[in-house]
Amino acid sequence: MKRHYEVQSQNTMSQWPIKVKRPEQIPHNLTEVLDAEFGATWPYTVFIPPSKWDADGKRAKLFSMLDDGVMYFEDMKTEVKQLFYPFGDILYLEMGRMLLSSWMTIHGIVNGQYRQSTISYNTVRDDLFDPIIERIRTQITPQDKLLEGKNGERLTDLKQLDTKFLNYTKQSLLPGEKIINIIYQPKVLSETGITIESLPEHTHAVVLTDNELILIKEDNHKYKNIHSNYGVVRDFIPLGHIRDMITEVYASGLKMHLNIDDRDEMDRHFDETQSERLSSLVKKFKMLMH
Numbered sequence: 001m002k003r004h005y006e007v008q009s010q011n012t013m014s015q016w017p018i019k020v021k022r023p024e025q026i027p028h029n030l031t032e033v034l035d036a037e038f039g040a041t042w043p044y045t046v047f048i049p050p051s052k053w054d055a056d057g058k059r060a061k062l063f064s065m066l067d068d069g070v071m072y073f074e075d076m077k078t079e080v081k082q083l084f085y086p087f088g089d090i091l092y093l094e095m096g097r098m099l100l101s102s103w104m105t106i107h108g109i110v111n112g113q114y115r116q117s118t119i120s121y122n123t124v125r126d127d128l129f130d131p132i133i134e135r136i137r138t139q140i141t142p143q144d145k146l147l148e149g150k151n152g153e154r155l156t157d158l159k160q161l162d163t164k165f166l167n168y169t170k171q172s173l174l175p176g177e178k179i180i181n182i183i184y185q186p187k188v189l190s191e192t193g194i195t196i197e198s199l200p201e202h203t204h205a206v207v208l209t210d211n212e213l214i215l216i217k218e219d220n221h222k223y224k225n226i227h228s229n230y231g232v233v234r235d236f237i238p239l240g241h242i243r244d245m246i247t248e249v250y251a252s253g254l255k256m257h258l259n260i261d262d263r264d265e266m267d268r269h270f271d272e273t274q275s276e277r278l279s280s281l282v283k284k285f286k287m288l289m290h
Contacts, residue, residue: 017125020045020062030062033073033080038064046128048121061119065132070106072117083110083117087139091241091261095133097123098219098231104129106136107264114263137174141211141238162186165205168216172207172234180288181208181281185270187218188253206256206268208281210288213237213258215268235266245285247278254278 023031026047034042044065050058062073069086089109096103105118121129165184173179183206204217219231237260244259254270256278270278 015049015122017046017048017121017128019128020047026062027060027075029080030060030073030075033082034062034064037071037082044131046132048119063119063129063132065135070132070136072106072119083115085110085117087136090136090140091263092235092237093133093136093140094233094235096219096231096233097126100124102126104133107260109263134174137212137236141240162203165203165216168232168234169205169207169214172214172216172236173209174211177212178210179207180210181277181284182206183270183274183277183281185268185274188271201269204268206281208285208288212239213242213285215266237266239285239288242285242289245282247282249275256282 018025020026020034020042026034030047034045042064046063048061048063050060059077060075062071064071064073069084069088069090072083072085074081085106085108091107091109091114094103094105094107096105100123101120102123103118103120105116107114107116109115162184169179169182185204185206187201187203202217202219204215207214207216213235215235215237217233219233237258241261242258243261244257246257248255248257253272254275256268256270258266260266
């Protein structure tokens with residue numbers, strides 16, 4: 001007879017993502033969809049079972065990596081929703097983690113419309129998504145942009161300020177990706193201890209490489225009624241998809257505004273001491289784009 005903790009452990013593991021190797025590993029309706037789409041030879045596919053880590057209705061999902069893009073399947077009970085994101089139409093990628101909960105969001109164009117698809121999963125199986133993430137990032141950036149040799153020449157700039165963000169940055173770099181500039185911005189509170197809208201409410205970093213703009217921020221969600229700094233959100237935006245990068249000045253701080261292919265927008269806030277660093281980063285971005 002199995003002990004309670006053994007049953008509980010097996011129940012937890014049954015909610016973890018798995019790499020699909022055999023049809024019997026996934027529900028029959030999803031097997032039928034994969035057979036209809038790919039025939040007898042399935043591509044690299046990850047099955048994400050319904051779980052407490054899924055914020056989108058606890059529905060089973062599949063994620064497949066193809067030669068020319070990625071395909072997303074979601075079991076809607078009455079039907080299986082399918083979305084295909086060609087690599088050329090993916091605008092940027094978001095990765096998030098909060099303790100045992102992780103997620104990946106693809107922002108892109110599907111049939112001429114701006115769409116985004118999010119997959120939530122248990123952090124312990126991050127490794128299953130690593131090949132997909134790296135493939136997306138390398139495919140949506142011109143191949144000649146990636147340099148051979150060492151990367152991270154300017155990591156010492158960040159190490160002087162925050163070891164945690166140094167590690168986040170190291171983990172975010174593609175092989176051969178060269179760091180051009182970094183801005184590290186700690187969270188800013190007013191004299192009364194509250195956040196101000198025009199000042200950064202999260203500790204964050206902006207990493208400009210020869211390849212992408214990488215935005216890293218703490219995700220300090222409330223966890224068990226207390227605010228924690230155990231989460232991180234990273235956005236990987238190819239430089240070619242940034243239509244415009246501008247700065248705005250407020251009485252209490254600065255803002256960097258991004259226009260992503262006229263389809264999406266993103267802001268990052270800084271305190272006034274970052275004025276020179278922010279101007280330098282914007283200047284270097286514009287030099288890379290010319």
